[in-house]
Amino acid sequence: MAPVKKKKKTDKAKKLAKKSKKDKKPKAVPLDPEAIDCDWWDTFWERNSSLSGVSIPLDEDDAFKFFFRASKTTFSYICSLVREDLISRPPSGLINIEGRLLSVEKQVAIALRRLASGDSQVSVGAAFGVGQSTVSQVTWRFIEALEERAKHHLRWPDSDRIEEIKSKFEEMYGLPNCCGAIDTTHIIMTLPAVQASDDWCDQEKNFSMFLQGVFDHEMRFLNMVTGWPGGMDVSKLLKFSGFFKLCETGQILDGNAKTLYEGAEIREYVVGGVSYPLLPWLITPHSSDDPSDSAMAFNNRHEKVRSVAATAFAHLKGSWRILSKVMWRPDRSKLPSIILVCCLLHNIIIDCGDYLQEDVPLSGHHDSGYADRYCKQTEVLGSELRGYLTEYLQR
Template sequence: MEERARHHLRWPQSEQMERIKTEFETEYGLPNCCGAISATHIIMTLPAVESSDDWCDQERNYSMFLQVVVDHDMRFLDIVTGWPGSMTVSRLLKCSGFYKLCEGGRRLSGPPKTSPANGVEIREFIVGGSCYPLLPWLMIPYAGKGLSASMDAFNVKHFAAGSLATRALSRLKGVWRILNKVMWRPDKHKLPSIILVCCLLHNIIVDGRDEMHPNLLLSDHHDTGYREHNCQQMDSEGEAMRETLCRHLVWSMVEAE
């Protein structure tokens, strides 16, 4: 499976990415949005000789991280796994090849769109929770009290789009229950392959347009018991991009009326 189904997990080519961006804009009002990102812990029991703080996470479980980027169909576009659960989500992102590609201009670097609200360009981006840094290509929600109406509107749209990644991980763990229980002394070198194959199978189901039986889905969050820690990193270009999106959403709502 790992060798022969790899074509089910590839970053979209330009034509497919345009369809994804169109769906995100139509459904959530976010122009040039290419996906949503999230992460989950795969919990395991390690032999005493292998136990270490490197793998012991914030909830005192031994776990391995899985980071995913999904499209509008909750199809995995990119995954990163194999890293210890003791890391923060923001640190996991920065250690990933996905981050390096985005920072190097080799991913999320397609043509910008011009907002009719103010004529400012909107580059390609993805959405993520407050545990991620605010970057020019990664939009997180506004935090704090007393937010403006435009900020609230942005957060509503952002949450709806971002929940796709959360739901995809809940579906992954619900269908492939090996990822949702405590694995008994797994081979840490083989575990990333097991996770990858489950992600490939998830995409095969999406590609085949198969429906999930409701009883297979998790009834609660994919990372039950884990608290989300906010990341304080705010890139100035990311802040400007988020403000542009806010103004665009307000303009869109006025036009719709």
């Protein structure tokens, strides 16, 4: 007798079986917009308070700052900025073992830890008990949200604030009418052979992306630009920046001039190193070919102001160490957003009255191994104004 053939399932039966399987899957419990998760820290602290080879502060508040670079108060403020975005458009797949979406607090903590430590996504995931893909999704979603919601923390100051900055620079360093210090740093990366053009290869034979910043006396970013190849000259980077266009058209650095002495008036300006051109609004040091006492005295005062920018970059790259490590084949269209968000976080720490940790800057210069390239470009008016400042400091 021939074996009995099994009847094939009809399309309707298949659909019913599929639906039955779907119904068995746990559904994610949506986040309550008003809910604040405080338990994540206890779980994280229990898991990470005794990591081998890491000197973690014993005090819990100091430890929180150690891991996330922000105090608990500042952390809560950061959560408030991105809460709506992370709840309304959560990345897919962020469901923990209880079938609940990851809380906003835990998402922010994961992203901050990734940016602060620069550790691999696997290591960061292990610290929170989540997978690598979750760290990747959470970090990028946080970056997108903060980039949009924290714009007000990085903008050129209004006239009242500029007057305060000028007053502080003069009080602290003796340079009148100075509005800030400008400098650049390299964000080093590896690139696939097909993308490794000479434009991205810098003077130290690294592939890098430039970050230029203008800072006030408190090391706060007043302006920044990034995205440009590290192989270009600093003077060229300046001219391509929006900051240059704003200054050249008188939209900024065009406030009250100051009379230094009879016949000598100084406009608003920022100070920059020898890699920058000498312009009416950008004052660089005297050449080393000028050994006069007055030139040396000016250069010493100038260097103290310029070092504010260098110190700020050291703090930025020491606090958000993803910027200080060699980035493995980053998406160059996304890297500027990562850099910008680290700059925003730097400013948020300052704006919230939090403190920049003294021990986070890495040893040496923020661009260790990079030497300044001398820019010979000089505008006559810039040279004249620098002469006024030099004479003023001798009086």
